Amino acid sequence: MKKITIPNIVEFTRKTPESRVTFINNLKKPKLEADTEGGGNYWIHSLSAIGKAFKTEELTDLEDKIDILNEKRTKSTAQISKDMFLRNIEVLHNAKELDFSELKPKYDVKYLHKPKSVQTIDELPIQILPHHVYSFEENGVKKVGAIWFVSKLYGYTEKELSLFTYGLYNYLVINHSEKNEISQEFCITVDVTKSSILRYS
Numbered sequence: 714m715k716k717i718t719i720p721n722i723v724e725f726t727r728k729t730p731e732s733r734v735t736f737i738n739n740l741k742k743p744k745l746e747a748d749t750e751g752g753g754n755y756w757i758h759s760l761s762a763i764g765k766a767f768k769t770e771e772l773t774d775l776e777d778k779i780d781i782l783n784e785k786r787t788k789s790t791a792q793i794s795k796d797m798f799l800r801n802i803e804v805l806h807n808a809k810e811l812d813f814s815e816l817k818p819k820y821d822v823k824y825l826h827k828p829k830s831v832q833t834i835d836e837l838p839i840q841i842l843p844h845h846v847y848s849f850e851e852n853g854v855k856k857v858g859a860i861w862f863v864s865k866l867y868g869y870t871e872k873e874l875s876l877f878t879y880g881l882y883n884y885l886v887i888n889h890s891e892k893n894e895i896s897q898e899f900c901i902t903v904d905v906t907k908s909s910i911l912r913y914s
Contacts, residue, residue: 716831716840719880720865723873756864758782759801763808763862763905764844768824770813775805804864804905811908816860818899822847825857830884841884848893857889858899868907875911877902882913 717740725736762778779802786798825846831838846859861881863869869877881902885895900913 716838718840718842719876720863722839722876723865723869726873755797756801756804758798759804759808759905760844760862760864762805766808767813767816767845767860767862772809775809779805800866807908808905811903811905816899816901816903816910817847818849818851818856818858818896820849820851822849822858825889828888830888832880832883832887834880834883839880841880843881843884846885846889848889849896851896855893856896856899857885857893858896859885859901860899861902862905863902864904864906866906868909869904871909871911874902874904874909878911878913 721740725733728736758778759782762775766772766774782798782802782805786795786802789795789798825848827843827846830841832841833839843859843861846857848855848857850856859881861877863874863877878900882895882897882900885900889895897914898912902911903909904911
């Protein structure tokens with residue numbers, strides 16, 4: 714079976730037992746378009762801007778993206794595209810309420826390379842795609858943290874969001890635990906649709 718994303722797992726859990734068989738069979742088929750967190754490229758406009766704003770802590774990054782998407786929405790002729798741009802704009806407005814400084818440690822952070830990671834969990838190859846992975850030092854201890862911004866129409870439940878956070882923690886253990894302590898407090902998933910924040914701690 715090909716790699717599976719956590720949104721795939723969420724979708725699976727929401728289906729009836731009868732629909733799950735069809736869903737699994739569809740996952741086995743080759744896919745032409747690459748998956749990203751949140752379901753395809755649907756949320757890429759907003760999530761990329763939010764990831765940038767996390768690093769800079771500048772709300773202007775979000776405002777600039779809102780202006781760009783408003784312009785694209787105005788020029789678009791297809792209703793499905795207009796809806797997509799509008800939903801991404803709404804997510805960006807939600808993100809303006811986040812305090813990005815509270816989502817990272819009060820220490821100097823060094824952003825690290827993010828290898829695309831496929832982890833085997835219960836014999837399933839699960840893809841983990843964090844937005845940022847970073848290291849910092851706390852009381853002489855080298856630590857590593859990460860954040861993952863996700864989005865879905867109507868949002869995720871806390872139980873569903875825990876799947877992302879659990880996967881993110883395992884990602885850090887696999888890729889960074891040899892030289893760093895994993896920060897449970899700063900292993901965070903943020904559902905920007907609902908402004909829900911879930912820390913591994």
